[in-house]
Amino acid sequence: MIVLFTDFGNGGFYLGQMRAVIAHRAPGVPVVDLMHDAPAYAPGCASYLLAALAPGIVRGAVVLAVVDPGVGGPRRPIVVRADDRLFVGPDNGLFEVVMRRATTVDCQSIEWRPAELSATFHGRDLFAPVAAALAKGTVEGCTLREAEPARCGSWPDDLPAVIYVDGYGNLITGLRASTLAPDVQIGLGGAALTRARTFGDVPPGTLMWYENSIGLVEIAVNKGNAARLLTASIGTEVRLER
């Protein structure tokens, strides 16, 4: 199975061209669009989001992940094997949090280059062919070499900030709910937030936070739009208080 995680957006032809390469090179391999509006240009935020999604991805899958503002620059293309999932993409921190939380990690740089490599679209020209080869269980023609990935040692294990805003205006943070002390208070801007289990637990219009379906602290307003109400967006900091 190939799982796609990008910041390409659902519009345009970028995704379609990448899908066409995979369909041609790995016919019969199931392709799952996990998400295509990952935090744009922001491998850091995307890294916390991908790490929260990773446990839900079946072992053995190839995850083709492209959040790559430095495309065409010096950053390397890599393959990371973490807990039996293979991650293919740029070595720009995107896989930092996945690697940190994995039990077993192994990294290889992609030395292979296609005959035609565009300057701006390595997702189609470089990463998709490698992901297709890996999904077919072969890397024939796609030379890999053991390598040390770039590490981001200064990043925290959990990020107290908004890393994604969903279509309802819910604010997803980089904090795993399971890491919080029971008496912690979560705030954003001037607002203090009630903890709830689900939307229906609070009256319409009430600000709250809950552990979302991928284990992260999510801030929402029942039947409302938290992003608008709090004028928050990707990068907005969250306060932890006791």
Add this chain to the structure above:
Amino acid sequence: MIVLFTDFGNGGFYLGQMRAVIAHRAPGVPVVDLMHDAPAYAPGCASYLLAALAPGIVRGAVVLAVVDPGVGGPRRPIVVRADDRLFVGPDNGLFEVVMRRATTVDCQSIEWRPAELSATFHGRDLFAPVAAALAKGTVEGCTLREAEPARCGSWPDDLPAVIYVDGYGNLITGLRASTLAPDVQIGLGGAALTRARTFGDVPPGTLMWYENSIGLVEIAVNKGNAARLLTASIGTEVRLER
């Protein structure tokens, strides 16, 4: 075949996680994304839309339908068999109009619960595994029990209101064109609407209605945006006059 009908939107990772569950549990079963911007939080409007779409779905298909504002609350998960199509989703009225128009109807509640059931995402954790099992022709491990669905007896057979606004600003109503008297006049707000067969039948800028491709009354402006012109949205009432 599994047909998806949700209000998740095309963005985010909700859809992707649900697709991943299906790809893992029902490998090889074709999955068709019918629509993912069904009326949000509005199982009533969504019910009229789904019923208009249902005849176009091949018999034997499993329809995984999630418009579920009460997720985590007391509403039951159900499977409805209506005219040889299986509908899996919440028992909140979403299948009311499908059931009412079907020749044969049979309903079962889903008694099975997964080992891990998130409070906010039954689409991924509960409905998708059941849909996958049904599509493979087995419900092994997914206990079902004959049940009476919640019925919405007060709902009309056709809904004289906007139930969906498409990307062009066209207003789709809950009225089947085939149920209208030949001399009926359709109005919305202060506007009276000309009946047409297709866009090109009226000059640019003209308001009109026509029977759309799923048999519903649709209000549009040739080369214009009816939603903006009439400041109409989901729920806006439509007048029927003689």
Add this chain to the structure above:
Amino acid sequence: MIVLFTDFGNGGFYLGQMRAVIAHRAPGVPVVDLMHDAPAYAPGCASYLLAALAPGIVRGAVVLAVVDPGVGGPRRPIVVRADDRLFVGPDNGLFEVVMRRATTVDCQSIEWRPAELSATFHGRDLFAPVAAALAKGTVEGCTLREAEPARCGSWPDDLPAVIYVDGYGNLITGLRASTLAPDVQIGLGGAALTRARTFGDVPPGTLMWYENSIGLVEIAVNKGNAARLLTASIGTEVRLER
């Protein structure tokens, strides 16, 4: 393989209904969503975009292309075979540029009509069944007849105008970079544009143009939105100066 190219947008049920027809009629045939926000109502701009994308489509594929503002009117449905790719859609100029750049071209009109043909949705009712039949290698039941396509002789070989605005606000033009003289200057509105190889080659905020991943001149601002900065949209003209 069936490749989809439409202006339906990713929302709504139009795409889903078309996909359901294909899944039912051509089970097992891979379907690739190339793009669904092709220039709306604009077969001219869409024609230059499709021609730039065509070389990236695998030979033997069936391209189901629907940008069809005249649906229900007199324009004919056609099948164009160009360099071993089959294009199915309306005879309204959408395939003009593909045909012009192809080495071998062959055109047939679709004489077959389905039992039920809606006035507004030939993508689902007419083009999708024909594409499915062609992808299965048969046109049994889908009568085709040799025909001369409508030609658009007055169109230039390259279009000096914006033909698509992507999700980042980048402006894609109908100009192939390979056709430009080395000393040409590209301008839009009052702005003159620097040529670059990729985003990172210029400081944030700088306007530039580069050859994009499908060979077209694309205008962008590093970490900015060119469409907003230049108030440009589909149809905005581009200047070529020496």
